[in-house]
Amino acid sequence: MKETTQHKGFAIALSRVSTSSQYCEEEIGRVLSLHRGELRVAVRITFKV
Numbered sequence: 001m002k003e004t005t006q007h008k009g010f011a012i013a014l015s016r017v018s019t020s021s022q023y024c025e026e027e028i029g030r031v032l033s034l035h036r037g038e039l040r041v042a043v044r045i046t047f048k049v
Contacts, residue, residue, distance in 0.1 A: 010031055
């Protein structure tokens with residue numbers, strides 16, 4: 001249940017993402033409550049930056 005909620009939150013965060021990568025990281029990080037390093041990897045994979 002928790003995992004599904006997180007994935008739903010992740011989709012919401014992506015839909016609200018601005019062009020600022022800092023905002024992007026903070027928003028997704030807030031939703032997923034990930035460690036900063038893990039977040040960078042997730043963002044890199046998702047957006048291929």
